[in-house]
Amino acid sequence: MIPYGRQNITEDDIEAVVQVLRSDFITQGPVVPRFEAAIATHTGAAHCIAVSSATSALHIALRSLDVGPGDIVWTSPITFVASANAALYCGASVDFVDICADTFNMDMTLLAEKLDRAQAEGRLPKVVVPVHMTGRSCDMKALDALRKTYGFRVVEDASHAIGARYAGQPVGSCAFSDLCVFSFHPVKIVTTGEGGAVTTNDRVLSRRMAALRSHGITRDPSEMLQNDGGWYYEQQDLGFNYRLTEMQAALGLSQMKRLNAFVARRRELAGRYEQLLQNSRFLLPRLDCDENQPAWHLYVVRLPEGSKPLERRSLFEKLRLDGIGVNVHYIPVTRQPYYRGLGFEPSQYPVSESYYERAISLPVFYDMADDQQDIVIKSLITAVYR
Numbered sequence: 001m002i003p004y005g006r007q008n009i010t011e012d013d014i015e016a017v018v019q020v021l022r023s024d025f026i027t028q029g030p031v032v033p034r035f036e037a038a039i040a041t042h043t044g045a046a047h048c049i050a051v052s053s054a055t056s057a058l059h060i061a062l063r064s065l066d067v068g069p070g071d072i073v074w075t076s077p078i079t080f081v082a083s084a085n086a087a088l089y090c091g092a093s094v095d096f097v098d099i100c101a102d103t104f105n106m107d108m109t110l111l112a113e114k115l116d117r118a119q120a121e122g123r124l125p126k127v128v129v130p131v132h133m134t135g136r137s138c139d140m141k142a143l144d145a146l147r148k149t150y151g152f153r154v155v156e157d158a159s160h161a162i163g164a165r166y167a168g169q170p171v172g173s174c175a176f177s178d179l180c181v182f183s184f185h186p187v188k189i190v191t192t193g194e195g196g197a198v199t200t201n202d203r204v205l206s207r208r209m210a211a212l213r214s215h216g217i218t219r220d221p222s223e224m225l226q227n228d229g230g231w232y233y234e235q236q237d238l239g240f241n242y243r244l245t246e247m248q249a250a251l252g253l254s255q256m257k258r259l260n261a262f263v264a265r266r267r268e269l270a271g272r273y274e275q276l277l278q279n280s281r282f283l284l285p286r287l288d289c290d291e292n293q294p295a296w297h298l299y300v301v302r303l304p305e306g307s308k309p310l311e312r313r314s315l316f317e318k319l320r321l322d323g324i325g326v327n328v329h330y331i332p333v334t335r336q337p338y339y340r341g342l343g344f345e346p347s348q349y350p351v352s353e354s355y356y357e358r359a360i361s362l363p364v365f366y367d368m369a370d371d372q373q374d375i376v377i378k379s380l381i382t383a384v385y386r
């Protein structure tokens, strides 16, 4: 099976993890801060907090912004459920803004219209969570202008987008946001097994998240109300155990050295798909431009509009029979039974629905060889006519 995504692990990665295992600290040691520093250096953000997953990163990011009962968080339906669930963990409610048909990212025109209506109804969101679908940045400049008009905060879900660039800066710089979240799950671009991180330029938010990651506890004397002695710590908030281990951080730190190579190969594969599928009936994703350089976590092709509903399913099944690990990203969150139970109707998000019916993710990963890609393309083209 050619998988749709796969981690790349070198002997250096393994050695880095083994070294930690032989050291004094396997959690809460010196490697997590080094991993955080590497992410901060790459993104240019002032602070980075590494945690156990992007899900926990989204949770503490929203909590650091005081999201709670009575608040509303908006995100996109075409994302992994975690982007929306994090708001519900905080006791807030969630709403969705439909996507743009050719970027699969939140449609900023629809967002502007929805904000206008929400203002009239007194139901403005406290936070908007743009998702950089497939590793392509959302239109952050448009979002920033709306943020300034309506006064909401922005948490980027950049789970797909480490290594991507937007407006001349790495995604994660937080030039147009308050906080930016990354995932290090093995299918993502850089992995720690499980893991995530939040970047920010706001020192207060970063201190809050550092406490929330570890039970809401601080050991920094300058932050404590009193100090009984060297053993003393204070729990000042209700936090969690969302810590990353030293082994995970060592793997991540070692992987970060190859981030540029990872993204360069993904970009090459995307360029090859573009070239080899140009005359097929599939709708292909936009390629890079100066302003927006995706990290290519996913390469999603779509059947043309008006394709028969069963066409994508039959294509998926044929490709799987050929040993091609295609997938579908994503089932709109608004389609999930849990979210339907909250009152969401898929018909409210027609662009997401139409995307979902026609999309298929082709394999793209660092170790993918050109001849593996040729096999995928051959199978894809012949499947259409079978």
Ligand SMILES: *Cc1c(COP(=O)(O)O)cnc(C)c1O
Pocket (backbone or CB within 6 Å): 052, 053, 054, 055, 056, 079, 080, 082, 083, 131, 157, 159, 160, 182, 183, 184, 185, 194, 195, 196
């Ligand atoms: C993978 C992913 C997450 C969750 O990441 P974990 O690290 O597995 O918690 C959240 N949002 C998006 C868009 C993702 O792709």
